[in-house]
Amino acid sequence: DTAVSQTPKYLVTQMGNDKSIKCEQNLGHDTMYWYKQDSKKFLKIMFSYNNKELIINETVPNRFSPKSPDKAHLNLHINSLELGDSAVYFCASSQAQVGEAFFGQGTRLTVV
Amino acid sequence: GNSVTQMEGPVTLSEEAFLTINCTYTATGYPSLFWYVQYPGEGLQLLLKATKADDKGSNKGFEATYRKETTSFHLEKGSVQVSDSAVYFCALTTPQGAQKLVFGQGTRLTINP
Numbered sequence: 001d002t003a004v005s006q007t008p009k010y011l012v013t014q015m016g017n018d019k020s021i022k023c024e025q026n027l028g029h030d031t032m033y034w035y036k037q038d039s040k041k042f043l044k045i046m047f048s049y050n051n052k053e054l055i056i057n058e059t060v061p062n063r064f065s066p067k068s069p070d071k072a073h074l075n076l077h078i079n080s081l082e083l084g085d086s087a088v089y090f091c092a093s094s095q096a097q098v099g100e101a102f103f104g105q106g107t108r109l110t111v112v
Numbered sequence: 113g114n115s116v117t118q119m120e121g122p123v124t125l126s127e128e129a130f131l132t133i134n135c136t137y138t139a140t141g142y143p144s145l146f147w148y149v150q151y152p153g154e155g156l157q158l159l160l161k162a163t164k165a166d167d168k169g170s171n172k173g174f175e176a177t178y179r180k181e182t183t184s185f186h187l188e189k190g191s192v193q194v195s196d197s198a199v200y201f202c203a204l205t206t207p208q209g210a211q212k213l214v215f216g217q218g219t220r221l222t223i224n225p
Contacts, residue, residue: 040217
């Protein structure tokens with residue numbers, strides 16, 4: 001019954017590897033997001049998709065590539081992982097023009 | 113651009129104390145304002161919201177009033193509990209940028225018994 005679910009919850013990987021985080025929402029929302037939370041808890045948007053179309057890409061390195069196969073899914077693929085990519089990544093969804101977003105439980109990525 | 117500024121944390125209070133976490137914003141147009149809460153090890157949950165000036169959002173004993181004249185949305189609770197210990201985020205969206213939330217830096221609240 002989870003509204004926004006993302007997997008995995010924890011991800012530990014070595015520098016240079018490629019990894020993916022998956023996100024699914026069952027709320028019928030048309031907009032999905034990826035946010036990054038750094039070690040100081042600061043939250044910043046990375047990407048936003050509306051009806052599978054990319055509408056926000058906030059100066060994120062090209063190594064990060066979101067993919068939205070349908071309105072209910074937004075995955076995040078990261079190539080050539082770096083130490084600085086270590087953070088908690090949150091998926092969220094909302095209905096456009098409403099603003100209120102629902103968040104997943106987060107994926108804690110640790111690059112060693 | 114749009115931005116949100118919260119009071120610096122961490123904030124430590126005793127149980128049953130009165131809580132205020134200040135939040136001010138800068139935005140073009142008329143933003144919607146939110147407070148989100150993040151309990152340890154969890155994602156963010158919407159705590160309350162207000163979509164127009166003078167609206168008051170409330171939930172679980174928390175309140176915040178949308179003050180356009182002071183561009184503020186301060187969070188208050190009359191009597192905090194240990195279970196309120198969490199990180200609190202003030203955030204906004206605007207009609208122009210309704211596709212994303214702009215967050216403040218978060219305020220860590222610890223309530224001691």
